[in-house]
Amino acid sequence: MIGQILIDGITSGAMIGLGAIGLTLTYGLLRFANFAHGEFATWGAYLAMLGAGAFGGAAPIGALTFGWPLVVALMVAMALTALLALALDAALFRRLRRHGNAIVLVIASFGASLALRSAIEFAFGPEPYYYTTDIAMTLRLAPGLRATADQLVVLAAALVLMLAMHVLLTRTPLGRAMRAVSENPDLARLAGIDPARIVRATWAIGGALAAAAGVFLGVTVQLRPSMGFELLLPLFAAAILGGVGSVPGAMLGGLVIGIAEAAAVPLAGAQYRAAVAFVVLLAMLLVRPRGLFGGRE
Amino acid sequence: MTRLELRGLVAGYEPGLPIVRGVDLSLAGGEILVLLGPNGAGKSTLAKALAGLVPVAAGTITLDGASLLDVPAHARIRHGLGFVPQTHNIFAALSVAENLAVAAAILPRAARTSRIGAMLAMFPDLAAARRRAAGLLSGGQRQMLAIARALIASPAVLALDEPSAGLSPKLVAMVLAKLREIAVGGVAVLLVEQNARAALAVADRAVILVEGRVAHEGAGAALLDDPHVAALYLGGRAA
Ligand SMILES: Nc1ncnc2c1ncn2[C@@H]1O[C@H](COP(=O)(O)OP(=O)(O)O)[C@@H](O)[C@H]1O
Ligand SMILES: [Mg+2]
Numbered sequence: 001m002i003g004q005i006l007i008d009g010i011t012s013g014a015m016i017g018l019g020a021i022g023l024t025l026t027y028g029l030l031r032f033a034n035f036a037h038g039e040f041a042t043w044g045a046y047l048a049m050l051g052a053g054a055f056g057g058a059a060p061i062g063a064l065t066f067g068w069p070l071v072v073a074l075m076v077a078m079a080l081t082a083l084l085a086l087a088l089d090a091a092l093f094r095r096l097r098r099h100g101n102a103i104v105l106v107i108a109s110f111g112a113s114l115a116l117r118s119a120i121e122f123a124f125g126p127e128p129y130y131y132t133t134d135i136a137m138t139l140r141l142a143p144g145l146r147a148t149a150d151q152l153v154v155l156a157a158a159l160v161l162m163l164a165m166h167v168l169l170t171r172t173p174l175g176r177a178m179r180a181v182s183e184n185p186d187l188a189r190l191a192g193i194d195p196a197r198i199v200r201a202t203w204a205i206g207g208a209l210a211a212a213a214g215v216f217l218g219v220t221v222q223l224r225p226s227m228g229f230e231l232l233l234p235l236f237a238a239a240i241l242g243g244v245g246s247v248p249g250a251m252l253g254g255l256v257i258g259i260a261e262a263a264a265v266p267l268a269g270a271q272y273r274a275a276v277a278f279v280v281l282l283a284m285l286l287v288r289p290r291g292l293f294g295g296r297e
Numbered sequence: 298m299t300r301l302e303l304r305g306l307v308a309g310y311e312p313g314l315p316i317v318r319g320v321d322l323s324l325a326g327g328e329i330l331v332l333l334g335p336n337g338a339g340k341s342t343l344a345k346a347l348a349g350l351v352p353v354a355a356g357t358i359t360l361d362g363a364s365l366l367d368v369p370a371h372a373r374i375r376h377g378l379g380f381v382p383q384t385h386n387i388f389a390a391l392s393v394a395e396n397l398a399v400a401a402a403i404l405p406r407a408a409r410t411s412r413i414g415a416m417l418a419m420f421p422d423l424a425a426a427r428r429r430a431a432g433l434l435s436g437g438q439r440q441m442l443a444i445a446r447a448l449i450a451s452p453a454v455l456a457l458d459e460p461s462a463g464l465s466p467k468l469v470a471m472v473l474a475k476l477r478e479i480a481v482g483g484v485a486v487l488l489v490e491q492n493a494r495a496a497l498a499v500a501d502r503a504v505i506l507v508e509g510r511v512a513h514e515g516a517g518a519a520l521l522d523d524p525h526v527a528a529l530y531l532g533g534r535a536a
Binding site: 173176177179180183184186187188189190191192193194195 | 375386403
């Protein structure tokens with residue numbers, strides 16, 4: 001049973017971690033909690049559904065429930081959601097950063113979240129969608145240890161994206177510049193970095209990763225207009241658990257939250273699953289407010 | 298030859314509240330100009346205005362004859378102006394090598410490795426600590442890294458805000474000796490200092506700023522010997 005909890009928890013935790021990366025990055029850079037971040041996941045999931053429909057009904061790959069159209073649609077959805085995040089910043093947050101304070105930004109992000117969610121609900125209605133009507137085949141990995149092929153592929157893809165993000169941040173000039181601006185924007189400017197460029201890159205990356213998390217959630221669960229909003233609490237819990245601003249922290253925080261949620265189901269019952277992120281978040285804030293990896297306030 | 302020139306510079310944090318109130322300065326290549334003055338005189342504000350971090354209300358800043366006023370802060374290093382701020386002058390979460398790589402990113406790709414190598418050769422302490430997080434460096438090593446970071450793009454003018462603050466006398470002497478070495482290489486050095494005596498010893502010229510204006514100006518040694526100046530503005534340390 002422990003093995004099963006780990007498989008389920010790590011799979012959903014990897015998606016939470018992906019979404020939390022963007023949240024922690026925008027917080028680290030702009031010092032505000034973006035409550036619209038979950039909607040990037042929703043938009044990504046629905047955009048991928050449109051894309052997969054447009055690219056046609058190819059046969060599923062192997063034991064998966066989806067075919068190449070969804071893989072291509074995932075990439076298109078990531079790119080479009082990156083643009084959505086950039087547009088949201090240009091139209092809303094950038095203006096407010098110039099004049100307003102952090103509270104104004106947070107409230108604006110609440111408004112943006114509501115607008116983005118309503119747009120999806122208006123376009124697609126409140127009922128859930130699935131990328132496919134095929135039943136996911138369950139694989140027996142070991143006695144008492146089962147996972148669908150979809151789950152394993154999603155887990156692998158999420159881990160690859162996290163690894164890519166880690167390599168970007170530690171091995172590339174863009175990643176180093178992002179870390180530099182996040183720590184000290186003035187010193188970064190003295191070193192020749194244009195913070196506006198880094199802010200744009202961060203929105204694009206955060207939006208794209210959230211979109212991927214949304215698509216993965218759509219593959220393993222379902223699509224609903226509120227899917228991203230409901231992801232928001234686990235995302236915040238993961239980001240705070242890992243130390244706000246820390247990307248490895250967000251990834252690890254996501255895994256911890258995912259596993260804790262999966263463990264809560266047999267222990268406390270499925271109805272308490274949603275409360276887990278909140279409890280972990282609260283415990284963390286009491287014990288170590290800076291988070292596991294957090295160095296600064 | 299004059300490289301950096303300030304004329305009638307007025308700068309401050311809030312509109313209508315000038316901190317720097319009409320400063321004229323000029324600085325030639327190979328020269329060290331020390332900027333002294335009591336706490337709150339506006340030395341750091343002047344240096345930050347030069348770097349583009351504080352708005353300029355009036356006056357001009359020219360580097361090699363070209364105005365810097367319309368150049369955003371992040372582009373000033375490309376125009377040949379390097380600045381080492383007084384505090385938080387390294388990226389603590391990045392390694393020493395990453396600090397240098399961040400600053401080298403504005404150079405052509407082919408030049409980056411050789412410039413990083415040149416900095417590590419100039420500051421052997423950093424070479425030994427290149428993989429270490431910069432936040433774990435000693436005070437002296439931090440200042441060396443901050444200077445190397447500003448110097449990596451070969452600026453024509455290097456401005457430093459109290460690079461010797463908090464260092465032991467031995468390390469102060471070492472930092473100042475490095476600055477002399479840098480000036481000998483042709484760089485114009487603008488050095489804001491509290492350690493008046495040590496700084497004047499390496500200075501070609503010195504300016505004393507009081508309440509945002511130049512109160513005294515002269516050769517370093519002459520200022521040290523003027524008992525009036527020493528008592529009033531150098532905190533008695535040079536008396
Ligand atoms: N960030 C800031 N915002 C507003 N006022 C400031 C700021 N920094 C410094 N000042 C004010 O500017 C004046 C000059 O400060 P500063 O340039 O730091 O002096 P110095 O470096 O000569 O000690 C002081 O009165 C100080 O209170
Ligand atoms: Mg100062």
